[in-house]
Amino acid sequence: MxxxxxxxxxxxxxxxxxxxxxxxxxxxxxxxxxxxxxxxxSVIHVHSVSGDxxxxxxxxxxxxVNSAAGKEDISPEELYEWDANFVKVxxxxxxxxxxxxxxxxxxxxxxxxxxxxxxxIKGKRPEEIRTTFNIxxxxxxxxxxxxxxxxKWAFDMLGGVGTMVxxxxxxxxxxxxxxxxxxxVCVIAANQIVMMRSISKLANKKSxxxxxxxxxxxxxxxxxxVKQINVGTGFIELFFHFKCKM
Amino acid sequence: MGMKTPMIxxxxxxxxxxxxxxxxxxLRLPTKSLIKFKSVSKLWQFIISDPDFCLSHxxxxxxxxxxxxTALLLKGDRFSPPSEFSIVPLKHYSKVPFFHYIPDSHxxxxxxxxxxxxxxxxxxxxxxxxxxxxxxxxxxxxxxSAYNFISKCFVSFAFDPLTSPDYRIICIWxxxxxxxxxxxxxxxxxxxxxxxxxxxxxxxxxxxxxELNNGVFCNGRIHxxxxxxxxxxxxVEKECLETMPMALPSRMDAPETCRYFSESRGVLYVAVxxxxxxxxxxxxxxxxxxxxxxxxxxxxNLGDAVKAFxxxxxxxxxYYPGFSGVCIIGSEKQEEPMVVVWADGKIISFDFRxxxxxxxxxxxxxxxxxxxxxxxxDHLHYELFHAYQYFENLSCL
Numbered sequence: 001m002x003x004x005x006x007x008x009x010x011x012x013x014x015x016x017x018x019x020x021x022x023x024x025x026x027x028x029x030x031x032x033x034x035x036x037x038x039x040x041x042s043v044i045h046v047h048s049v050s051g052d053x054x055x056x057x058x059x060x061x062x063x064x065v066n067s068a069a070g071k072e073d074i075s076p077e078e079l080y081e082w083d084a085n086f087v088k089v090x091x092x093x094x095x096x097x098x099x100x101x102x103x104x105x106x107x108x109x110x111x112x113x114x115x116x117x118x119x120x121i122k123g124k125r126p127e128e129i130r131t132t133f134n135i136x137x138x139x140x141x142x143x144x145x146x147x148x149x150x151x152k153w154a155f156d157m158l159g160g161v162g163t164m165v166x167x168x169x170x171x172x173x174x175x176x177x178x179x180x181x182x183x184x185v186c187v188i189a190a191n192q193i194v195m196m197r198s199i200s201k202l203a204n205k206k207s208x209x210x211x212x213x214x215x216x217x218x219x220x221x222x223x224x225x226v227k228q229i230n231v232g233t234g235f236i237e238l239f240f241h242f243k244c245k246m
Numbered sequence: 247m248g249m250k251t252p253m254i255x256x257x258x259x260x261x262x263x264x265x266x267x268x269x270x271x272x273l274r275l276p277t278k279s280l281i282k283f284k285s286v287s288k289l290w291q292f293i294i295s296d297p298d299f300c301l302s303h304x305x306x307x308x309x310x311x312x313x314x315x316t317a318l319l320l321k322g323d324r325f326s327p328p329s330e331f332s333i334v335p336l337k338h339y340s341k342v343p344f345f346h347y348i349p350d351s352h353x354x355x356x357x358x359x360x361x362x363x364x365x366x367x368x369x370x371x372x373x374x375x376x377x378x379x380x381x382x383x384x385x386x387x388x389x390x391s392a393y394n395f396i397s398k399c400f401v402s403f404a405f406d407p408l409t410s411p412d413y414r415i416i417c418i419w420x421x422x423x424x425x426x427x428x429x430x431x432x433x434x435x436x437x438x439x440x441x442x443x444x445x446x447x448x449x450x451x452x453x454x455x456x457e458l459n460n461g462v463f464c465n466g467r468i469h470x471x472x473x474x475x476x477x478x479x480x481x482v483e484k485e486c487l488e489t490m491p492m493a494l495p496s497r498m499d500a501p502e503t504c505r506y507f508s509e510s511r512g513v514l515y516v517a518v519x520x521x522x523x524x525x526x527x528x529x530x531x532x533x534x535x536x537x538x539x540x541x542x543x544x545x546x547n548l549g550d551a552v553k554a555f556x557x558x559x560x561x562x563x564x565y566y567p568g569f570s571g572v573c574i575i576g577s578e579k580q581e582e583p584m585v586v587v588w589a590d591g592k593i594i595s596f597d598f599r600x601x602x603x604x605x606x607x608x609x610x611x612x613x614x615x616x617x618x619x620x621x622x623x624d625h626l627h628y629e630l631f632h633a634y635q636y637f638e639n640l641s642c643l
Contacts, residue, residue: 098267099257114267126286139285139287
């Protein structure tokens with residue numbers, strides 16, 4: 001009559017029933033509370049969670065319970081890797097997992113999934129955020145412009161005087177950078193100086209070379225070529241094909 | 247307001263409508279992303295600007311009980327950037343908003359502490375500002391008035407968001423009427439008021455040479471460096487002044503030029519440069535945890551940096567070495583700190599654990615950091631650089 005073999009039955013929103021070990025199920029504070037304060041033999045309804053999601057969540061709980069209890073020989077690094085793979089799911093599933101982890105009160109899973117979403121959205125532009133979460137833009141045009149202007153520095157595409165900044169370029173992407181620099185253009189990508197030229201010199205060229213300056217000065221510089229330059233009044237546009245090999 | 251509740255279909259929408267869940271996600275975002283996302287909607291701006299959220303966010307992003315700096319802001323004794331900070335990025339590249347949001351014309355940084363800056367402006371007004379949020383507060387030192395015949399006035403501040411959202415400002419002043427007697431006033435941002443002359447002390451300036459204009463805050467105390475036997479620190483909670491030893495074990499047969507005083511992760515460090523015709527070395531000392539004595543940590547040799555980066559011209563010019571701005575900061579991945587040095591227009595760093603020099607920031611061949619603001623006859627080697635730690639953070643004032 002060991003309590004380790006006690007099973008708890010869970011019924012999901014789509015009427016699927018799961019039978020799980022108590023130790024796994026009570027990773028959820030909600031289920032734990034219901035189990036301890038209700039009738040132990042009855043089925044617990046998890047109304048807001050679907051079968052697919054609950055199945056994934058139970059995988060997570062089982063993995064973590066087993067690793068903590070020493071039933072599985074898994075190092076903290078391996079568990080971290082496992083968690084990282086666990087959240088490699090499509091966006092909708094990820095959001096469903098957040099809602100379920102919140103409703104079931106599984107703190108570590110909520111932390112993991114929220115951090116994953118944070119990492120996913122941190123580089124996005126505000127418009128993309130609105131699309132992702134279907135948020136209505138309730139700013140007036142003037143108000144939005146004022147907020148953007150005040151926080152312009154946090155938007156990376158336009159640096160200050162003399163700098164264009166590109167961050168996190170993916171391999172083989174066409175990148176466009178606009179600057180209104182006065183005299184010098186310095187392109188920085190991933191904290192490395194990529195190119196340094198003065199605008200007046202650029203104006204006469206059809207294409208320019210982009211040098212990536214590596215940390216180790218003895219490594220030869222990598223040369224890329226700029227495909228097109230448009231020089232406007234007080235600004236230039238550079239289109240270039242950038243290969244970011246570290 | 248008479249609107250029909252919209253049908254919330256997707257999980258994403260449900261999360262966006264659930265302020266608690268949304269907050270959980272926002273807490274985990276880096277500061278720069280949050281500043282961007284103020285433009286998403288009014289609700290997002292409201293959450294991101296809320297003081298409780300800001301405090302939680304700062305506390306969420308600490309590393310082993312300390313905040314880690316985003317960048318260093320460089321300033322020289324003579325070289326002071328007029329319209330833009332001279333930044334040395336430590337993490338990602340980030341612009342740091344300059345003081346354009348402050349209406350004063352000349353704002354000078356005095357001290358940086360866990361995300362806030364203490365600056366001096368005209369007419370004895372001081373400013374506490376957070377460049378990330380572009381907010382500032384103006385403070386006046388009540389003792390610093392004409393009636394007191396102030397001869398000297400030094401201001402420092404203490405701020406540790408991991409302990410408390412409030413900051414304290416310390417004003418130490420001396421009056422012509424009572425030379426060598428210093429008084430200490432304390433301001434609390436919680437009460438918004440000053441307690442005047444809570445401590446008075448006497449210092450024989452010729453003997454002790456304490457640098458009251460350069461306070462370093464850590465361990466709940468503001469410390470000042472000295473060139474004599476002893477120096478002082480102020481315990482902010484106990485509101486009392488204590489002495490600490492300042493005698494350094496002698497390691498070089500040459501007079502000292504400069505002591506660069508800094509702290510990293512609660513440990514005080516001092517880097518000492520020497521006055522010699524050719525000198526590419528400096529010593530780093532570390533204060534014992536119980537403040538009983540300074541211990542010699544390492545003799546750092548820039549000659550090794552020249553081997554690693556041959557383009558550096560570090561030779562002395564008229565006894566002025568080609569390096570300055572020595573600053574000691576915590577390294578991201580390990581307990582041992584790293585030494586950051588401005589060297590001939592580049593920023594290099596020395597890793598204590600690996601014992602190796604790295605190029606931390608280089609603006610490109612032929613371009614020297616700091617040269618933009620010097621006159622034709624000036625030489626960069628004459629300039630003395632200071633580095634202030636900058637933390638991208640949302641702390642409210």
